[in-house]
Structure formats: structure tokens, C-alpha cells
Amino acid sequence: MWAGIESQKAMLFASIKIKLCLIGLLAFFWMPETGAQTKDFTVVIDAGHGGKDPGARGSQANEKAINLQVALNLGRLIEENHPEVKVIYTRKDDRFIELNERADIANRNKADLFISIHVNSLKRGSGVRGAETYTLGLAKTDENLQVAMRENSAILLEDNYEQKYEGFDPNSSESYIIFEFMQNMHVEQSIHFASEVQKCFASAGRVDRGVRQAGFLVLRKTSMPSVLIELGFISNSSEEKFLRSKAGQETLAKSISNAFDRYKRTFDNRQSGVAHQAASASAKKGKAEKTQSEQLSNAGQVVYKIQILTSDKKLQSGSRYFKGYKNVSFFQEKGLYKYTYGESSDFDEIMKLWRKVRRDFKDAFIVSFKDGKRVK
Numbered sequence: 438m439w440a441g442i443e444s445q446k447a448m449l450f451a452s453i454k455i456k457l458c459l460i461g462l463l464a465f466f467w468m469p470e471t472g473a474q475t476k477d478f479t480v481v482i483d484a485g486h487g488g489k490d491p492g493a494r495g496s497q498a499n500e501k502a503i504n505l506q507v508a509l510n511l512g513r514l515i516e517e518n519h520p521e522v523k524v525i526y527t528r529k530d531d532r533f534i535e536l537n538e539r540a541d542i543a544n545r546n547k548a549d550l551f552i553s554i555h556v557n558s559l560k561r562g563s564g565v566r567g568a569e570t571y572t573l574g575l576a577k578t579d580e581n582l583q584v585a586m587r588e589n590s591a592i593l594l595e596d597n598y599e600q601k602y603e604g605f606d607p608n609s610s611e612s613y614i615i616f617e618f619m620q621n622m623h624v625e626q627s628i629h630f631a632s633e634v635q636k637c638f639a640s641a642g643r644v645d646r647g648v649r650q651a652g653f654l655v656l657r658k659t660s661m662p663s664v665l666i667e668l669g670f671i672s673n674s675s676e677e678k679f680l681r682s683k684a685g686q687e688t689l690a691k692s693i694s695n696a697f698d699r700y701k702r703t704f705d706n707r708q709s710g711v712a713h714q715a716a717s718a719s720a721k722k723g724k725a726e727k728t729q730s731e732q733l734s735n736a737g738q739v740v741y742k743i744q745i746l747t748s749d750k751k752l753q754s755g756s757r758y759f760k761g762y763k764n765v766s767f768f769q770e771k772g773l774y775k776y777t778y779g780e781s782s783d784f785d786e787i788m789k790l791w792r793k794v795r796r797d798f799k800d801a802f803i804v805s806f807k808d809g810k811r812v813k
């Protein structure tokens with residue numbers, strides 16, 4: 438009898454133990470999943486060149502190896518500092534990837550930021566040194582055009598590049614005319630990130646060669662803010678030594694990671710700014726309703742709109758970039774065209790609209806106007 442009860446007890450405990458283990462296992466498998474769901478930002482890190490394409494050649498090292506090491510260091514730093522950020526690499530080892538495919542990886546993953554990492558080169562023995570960061574645009578100087586030409590000539594190693602890039606000849610300056618007529622929708626955020634990168638390079642003691650524009654094929658097809666960083670000059674022997682060194686690669690990655698921190702903070706503030714505005718608007722609502730009769734005139738009243746796009750050129754009405762949205766209007770700021778959709782003095786109403794619009798324009802945010810002027 439006793440033995441029977443004891444063994445029943447033992448079985449009961451065993452079954453409880455199995456259940457606990459199962460719960461434990463489930464929790465174990467669930468945890469990473471729950472963690473993954475909280476990631477609200479995706480960054481794609483693109484180590485330039487790879488495989489049969491060495492990139493610029495130094496006397497000791499090739500560009501592709503430096504790019505890869507800095508890219509991996511950068512990804513590691515971002516992952517350490519931002520559990521909410523998903524890091525995706527276009528390559529994590531020494532392999533060849535076509536330029537269009539690099540942009541496609543970012544597009545397929547609906548990335549929020551694309552960072553392409555490269556090393557610059559001039560004639561061997563040239564004393565030029567320092568870092569520069571590019572956003573997509575028409576090169577204004579021959580120097581910038583040469584950088585784009587060198588980087589774009591990677592396509593010559595791709596099969597059927599003539600068809601894939603619609604006859605684009607990376608070595609002919611005439612090919613680059615397409616960048617004059619191209620719309621760059623994310624120019625404002627791209628320049629913002631590029632400036633942060635240059636600031637952080639300067640703080641780390643790098644020579645700051647500034648934010649520049651040129652026609653890079655790898656940036657052309659990306660549909661998010663994107664930059665191409667030239668870490669330094671492999672053609673300069675002391676720079677090559679720095680670029681090859683573990684300490685140099687860590688310094689460069691740390692600078693870009695610091696720039697990412699600053700950029701991400703602005704991104705988060707903008708998101709939470711909308712939520713904060715919503716809370717204060719609904720708190721004020723009751724009071725506002727009482728005095729509505731006194732506010733019949735529009736003068737001095739704040740009007741909200743949703744900014745959906747920024748472009749460095751004016752867009753035609755009905756442009757495909759508006760994704761079928763009608764009655765899109767724009768305002769100009771710092772030489773850029775900023776396109777807005779919707780208009781209301783009721784913040785709740787504009788919030789409702791913003792939630793809808795955000796499905797089509799991920800970066801959309803609310804802007805306020807008073808007497809026709811943009812206000813903070």
C-alpha cells in the first residue's frame with residue numbers, strides 16, 4: 438500500500454517536473470520571439486566589394502577586407518547598444534554580391550537605414566587622407582564623380598551588367614546624367630545621418646572631408662535613408678596602416694556607431710513626439726471646446742499636416758512617389774521640397790489620418806503650421 442502511494446506520489450512529481458520542463462522549454466523558445474517582436478528599427482550594413490572584387494588595393498591590404506571588418510564591428514556595437522534594432526548585413530564573409538542585390542536586401546527587409554562602407558583610393562603615394570560620407574545625388578565636383586566611378590565599376594564584374602543597369606557605363610561621365618533627373622526621397626534624413634557620421638569621425642581625430650553627393654548605383658535603388666562612407670585613403674601609406682589595424686577599424690566602427698546613436702535618438706524623439714503631442718492635445722481638448730466659439734477665425738490657429746516625403750527636386754502632381762495619394766501639397770525649407778498630406782486643426786483627427794498614412798509612408802510624421810508658417 439505504502440509503496441503504491443509512494444510510487445503514485447513519485448509519478449505525480451515526475452509528471453509535474455515534466456510539465457515544468459515543458460513550460461520552461463516553451464518560455465525558452467518564446468523569449469527570443471518576443472524579443473524579436475520588439476525590434477522597431479532595421480539597419481542594413483553593407484560591406485563594399487568582396488569575393489572576386491577586391492575593391493581598392495593597398496600595398497598590404499585590399500579594401501574588401503577592411504570594409505568587412507568595420508561593418509562587422511559596427512553591427513556588433515549597434516546590437517550591444519540597441520536591443521530594439523535589427524542589424525542585417527549584406528555580407529558577413531568574403532563573397533561577391535551585385536550592387537542591385539545589396540539595395541534589394543535593404544528593400545526586402547524594409548530597412549530604416551542603409552550604410553554602405555568603403556575605402557577611398559587615389560594615385561599610390563598621394564598624401565590625401567581623411568573620411569567622407571556620401572548621399573545620393575549629382576556629383577558637383579570631378580573629385581566626387583571619380584569616387585562614384587571607381588565604386589560603380591564593380592558592376593563590370595557582374596554577369597549581364599549592361600542589361601541589369603540599362604546600359605549604364607560606370608566609366609562614362611555621360612551615364613551620370615541620370616542622377617540629375619532622379620528623385621531622392623530621403624535626402625533630408627540621409628544628409629542628417631551623413632553629417633552625424635562626419636561629426637563623429639572628426640571627434641575621433643579623423644580628417645573630416647565632409648558630406649558629399651555623387652551617383653552611386655548601390656544607393657540608387659534603396660527606398661530608405663542611405664549613405665556611403667569612405668573610411669579613408671588606402672593609397673596613403675599611413676592611412677593604410679590605420680585602416681588595416683585592429684585599433685583603427687574599431688575607432689572607425691565606434692565613430693559610425695556613435696553617429697547611429699545620435700540619429701536613432703532623433704528618430705525615437707520624432708516617434709514619441711507624436712505620441713506626446715497626442716496626449717497634450719487630448720488634454721487640452723475639453724478646454725478648447727469651451728472656447729471654440731471664440732476661435733472661428735483661422736488666424737493664429739495651429740494647423741496640422743502629415744509630411745510624407747522630402748525631395749531635392751519638385752515632383753509633378755500625380756507622381757508615382759505619392760503612391761496614388763491625391764491633393765498632396767508641399768512647402769519649401771532649406772532648398773528642399775517637403776510634401777504633406779491632409780490638414781486639420783484637430784490633432785486627434787490628424788493622428789487618425791497619420792496612423793493610416795504610415796502604412797504607405799513609413800517615415801511620415803506630423804508637422805504644425807501657424808499662419809502658413811512651419812512651427813515646432
Ligand SMILES: [Zn+2]
Binds near residue numbers: 485486493500554555
Ligand atoms: Zn569601394
